[in-house]
Amino acid sequence: EDQVTQSPEALRLQEGESSSLNCSYTVSGLRGLFWYRQDPGKGPEFLFTLYSAGEEKEKERLKATLTKKESFLHITAPKPEDSATYLCAVPLRSGSARQLTFGSGTQLTVLP
Amino acid sequence: NAGVTQTPKFQVLKTGQSMTLQCAQDMNHNSMYWYRQDPGMGLRLIYYSASEGTTDKGEVPNGYNVSRLNKREFSLRLESAAPSQTSVYFCASSALAGTENSPLHFGNGTRLTVT
Helix, strand or coil, X not given: CCXXXXXXXXXXXXXXXXXXXXXXXXXXXXXXXXXXXXXXXXXCEEEEXXXXXXXXEEECCEEEEECCCEEEEEECCCCHHHCEEEEEEEEEEECCEEEEEECCCEEEEEXX | CXXXXXXXXXXXXXXXXXXXXXXXXXXXXXXXXXXEEECCCEEEEEEEECCCCCCEECCCCCCEEXXXXXXXXXXXXXXXXXXXXXXXXEEEEECCCCCCCCCCEECCCEEEEEC
């Protein structure tokens, strides 16, 4: 069964303490892996798409990497404004459109 | 540029009542989606519309109906609300359907409670 699993469920970091979030997937024929950021009371905001193993993308303090079984979101020297829930998702082709299957997210708290 | 706008932001219904959640996008996107988000379960697709004039079921369509009113608007209707439909509902749009290089843009959600 195709699925997406994120770990840990919650992560508390001190400001400046680097760490990584994990997204593991079991999907045959991966057609991209998406990372989103979600702030409380808001909708998810797109961060990255990764397509092939070995690919990396960066945005400010965030770097996303992809292997054949998982993706990591590395957060370098985080700041309190990086606190949010981070979601990963993979597309499952169905009918005429892509259906994204989302993980349940990692809630990141960065303490000042 | 508002992006994806959802109304209402909050709603409380009694079991058996009906309501329609409204969604509009101003990005000239072809595809629109309705998701629900529940604690510990992630976002789950209810219905989507790949293009104007088409709709299709997602993972959890039971108890819902949709209407793609025009290219901009996609509504979600609960005909007879049940407590299990208490959730946060998100509308999203994307430029293209069926391609991966077309990220979803989400609205800020409707928080629905069914008592």
